[in-house]
Amino acid sequence: MRSVTDQIARHRAPRQLTDHGVAPDVVVPGVAYEKRPARTPRGDLAQGIYHAWITIDNQAQFNSYSVDMLKGIQWALKTASNARDVVSVVLTGAGSKAFCTGGNATDFARYYARNPQEFRQFMRLFNDTVSAVMVCEKPVICRVNGMRTGGAQELGLACDFTIAQDLALFGLAGPKHGGAMIGGATDFLPVMIGAEAALAVGTLCESLSAHKARRLGMITAVVPALKVDGNFVPNPLVVTDRCVDEFGELVLGEPKTGEALLQGKALLALGEVDLSLLDAKVEELCAKFVTMFPDSLTKSLEALRKPKIEAWNRNKEDNRAWLALNMMTEACAGFRAFAEGSKEAGREIDFVALRQALAKGAPWTPDLIDNLMPHTRN
Numbered sequence: 463m464r465s466v467t468d469q470i471a472r473h474r475a476p477r478q479l480t481d482h483g484v485a486p487d488v489v490v491p492g493v494a495y496e497k498r499p500a501r502t503p504r505g506d507l508a509q510g511i512y513h514a515w516i517t518i519d520n521q522a523q524f525n526s527y528s529v530d531m532l533k534g535i536q537w538a539l540k541t542a543s544n545a546r547d548v549v550s551v552v553l554t555g556a557g558s559k560a561f562c563t564g565g566n567a568t569d570f571a572r573y574y575a576r577n578p579q580e581f582r583q584f585m586r587l588f589n590d591t592v593s594a595v596m597v598c599e600k601p602v603i604c605r606v607n608g609m610r611t612g613g614a615q616e617l618g619l620a621c622d623f624t625i626a627q628d629l630a631l632f633g634l635a636g637p638k639h640g641g642a643m644i645g646g647a648t649d650f651l652p653v654m655i656g657a658e659a660a661l662a663v664g665t666l667c668e669s670l671s672a673h674k675a676r677r678l679g680m681i682t683a684v685v686p687a688l689k690v691d692g693n694f695v696p697n698p699l700v701v702t703d704r705c706v707d708e709f710g711e712l713v714l715g716e717p718k719t720g721e722a723l724l725q726g727k728a729l730l731a732l733g734e735v736d737l738s739l740l741d742a743k744v745e746e747l748c749a750k751f752v753t754m755f756p757d758s759l760t761k762s763l764e765a766l767r768k769p770k771i772e773a774w775n776r777n778k779e780d781n782r783a784w785l786a787l788n789m790m791t792e793a794c795a796g797f798r799a800f801a802e803g804s805k806e807a808g809r810e811i812d813f814v815a816l817r818q819a820l821a822k823g824a825p826w827t828p829d830l831i832d833n834l835m836p837h838t839r840n
């Protein structure tokens with residue numbers, strides 16, 4: 463049967479296929495594009511069809527992206543979307559520490575601080591990359607190999623599915639870093655997890671464990687990644703063995719404290735990270751799409767993405783403009799504090815001093831910003 467359909471394809475398909483891709487074939491350092499052979503859910507190799515893997519790779523800086531890397535991710539998404547032989551897209555990061563921690567905070571501090579028109583240009587690229595995820599004609603799966611934070615959390619939330627290893631943390635660079643989470647998070651979160659939970663996640667700047675993200679409905683699945691003495695164990699730093707505490711409060715995925723945390727840290731130190739279960743889970747999902755009608759799948763995705771896309775399209779250009787202008791004031795201070803700070807001195811501004819100055823009506827002068835930096839604290 464296969465050879466007959468193969469002959470039909472050979473005779474009926476146009477001799478010269480038109481390339482509908484928007485960009486020429488390019489190799490961008492820090493972004494790998496790879497077509498991996500597809501398999502059926504039974505594990506049989508499906509000749510001639512693939513899943514496109516896009517890997518963000520800047521491990522020394524937790525896979526944060528540069529301008530060129532954003533271009534590379536966008537190009538890769540569009541290439542995969544157009545590729546006739548690609549079934550689904552997997553967006554991931556290299557290594558096991560970070561999926562991606564968003565924009566390169568050092569670039570933000572050195573180049574974009576006090577340069578709103580340049581950050582507007584950056585945001586053009588960023589917004590178009592988020593949009594590229596949501597108009598991709600294939601399902602996009604975010605394979606969370608490690609921490610997903612900042613703009614990367616927003617890029618990840620735009621994906622159709624997220625599968626995470628359970629040591630990964632989810633965070634957002636919001637008001638603590640001098641930004642608002644308006645690169646997608648404030649559009650997607652209310653739709654995905656409800657308004658009340660979105661308010662907490664979108665303002666408090668607290669990292670969530672993968673288990674909590676799963677509990678909130680922010681991600682699709684979680685798998686263990688820590689191997690101790692050859693056996694997988696769940697993340698020992700968070701509660702995974704019960705849903706509620708003795709008072710009925712939800713605790714699944716919340717950080718452990720006290721003695722339980724110390725024991726958890728000791729167990730973590732004994733183990734090694736193994737992402738084989740993550741890969742198996744991603745492959746399992748990818749394989750499901752192989753045995754579906756392609757157009758019906760794309761139409762289903764397009765229909766189901768609408769609530770996220772409508773919120774995104776309503777706000778993205780205004781938000782881009784605000785984020786650009788905010789580079790004159792709060793983001794300038796926030797990103798400089800990260801770049802100029804250190805683990806010892808801290809990487810946040812002196813919030814109390816800022817509020818005290820603003821309470822007296824002080825303007826955002828360069829010397830005010832200089833004096834908020836972690837190393838100038840006395």
Ligand SMILES: CC(C)(COP(=O)(O)OP(=O)(O)OC[C@H]1O[C@@H](n2cnc3c(N)ncnc32)[C@H](O)[C@@H]1OP(=O)(O)O)[C@@H](O)C(=O)NCCC(=O)NCCSC(=O)C1=CCCCC1=O
Nearest residue numbers: 522523524526563564565566567568588612613614635645
């Ligand atoms: C919370 C962190 C991500 C991780 O903290 P920790 O686990 O303590 O590790 P660190 O020692 O801080 O990090 C290890 C090294 O990686 C460097 N690093 C990490 N993230 C970045 C980054 N985003 N840019 C540049 N460098 C990064 C870090 O400096 C360490 O290197 P070193 O040489 O010093 O050992 C924490 O690192 C953190 O908070 N990072 C910053 C996250 C951040 O602010 N991201 C930018 C968010 S804003 C954003 O992405 C966007 C917003 C609007 C829309 C568009 C957009 O992109």
